[in-house]
Amino acid sequence: MDVFTLYPEHFFQVSANRLFKIGGGFKRNPGQKASSGSQAPGPPRRLGLSGDQLRMLWTQTVLPLHLLRGKYDIFFAATHLDALPFSPVKQVINVQDATPLVFPGHEHKYMFYIRNVLPTIYRRADKIIAVSENTKKDLVKFYGLKPESISVIYEAIDHELFKVPENKDEARRKIAALGLPPRYLLSVSSNLPHKNLPRMIEAYGLARKKHDIPLVVIGYLTPKYQAEIAAIMARHGLTDKDVMFMGHFSVDMLPAVYAFCEAFIFVSMYEGFGFPPLEALACGAPVVVSNAASIPEVVGKAGIYVDPMQVESIAQGIGEILSDEGKRAELRKKGLEQAKKFSWEKAARETLEVFKTLVSKN
DSSP: OOOSSSSSGGGHHHHHHHHHHHHHHTTTSTSSSOOOOOOOOOGGGGGGOHHHHHHHHHHHHHHHEEEEEEOSEEEEEEEEOOSSOOSSSSSEEOOOHHHHSTTTTOOOOTTEEEEEEEHHHHHHSSSESSSSSSHHHHHHHHOOOGGGGEOOOOHHHHOTTTSSSOOHHHHHHHHHHHHHSSSOOEEEEEOOOOHHHHHHHHHHHHTTTTTTOOEEESSSSOOHHHHHHHHHHHHHHOOOEEEEEOOOOOOGHHHHHHHHEEEEOOOSSSEEEEEEEHHHTTOOOEEEEEESHHHHHTTTEEEEOOOTTOHHHHHHHHHHHHHHHHHHHHHHHHHHHHHHHHHHHHHHHHHHHHHHHHHTOO
């Protein structure tokens, strides 16, 4: 097994986690060869292309030749942008979601590629790995793939990072240094349309009439989508002390922020997997989540579910979790157990089985 990238800084953390766990699995099997960290020749940076454009150019030109010369058995495309239209070896493609097709208004700079090229690539693949049953369902629906061509292998989180802080005093100091109040609701989300932030803010405005607690929102915000949110806040008389948009945090700070929130709110209309709820569960946060897409697969019985399309349902969920301290304690306990079901080691074992099955067919 070989792990190679166009440029190291373009190697995504999630993909790296899965790939290096898989590499470790190969090393435990004497008859299999494993290596990591090599780099196939890439185009010069002076071409003036963006990172994604360079990546796709390299993937479609240099990479197939590298695979052919290297005598590989399988090419594992960690994302759809890495997938090959014509692979000289067996190809396994990891697919996170089908957001641009589920939400036609969702902006994506590679929409032509997604609509017109990906369907053929997916159909030619020797195996598709979907990160949830919901993603598998969407691949069948929108791309016409056969269910038997898709294996579901759940993604995971770094449990060494996302866990209940051992030193609570230090965690509290981190929170104070960030300027967060002693008590707060938390949401980790961008403001892209499918993330459903306007309805969440609207629901918070209703719930706040009985529960005077600030809402902290962590994540990248696209300016053009903030106007609607600003109008909702004005309508409910909410200030920036009520809804605190904190921008992007270092991942090292997140466990403490998750662990000490009164509740984590995540009402996205669509997720391929849903990392923030899983991170929150692993850090001991009680969660209120939408009953849509893959989120119930991740949260299981460890959360309060709401209808993401109904503001009143979201407000009721927020009110329920804030009104019942016993419920919060119960969900914290259930959440810790639910989070243990997802590990990169498990994902690696299952991915290796897919590889072994394909190789055995030679």
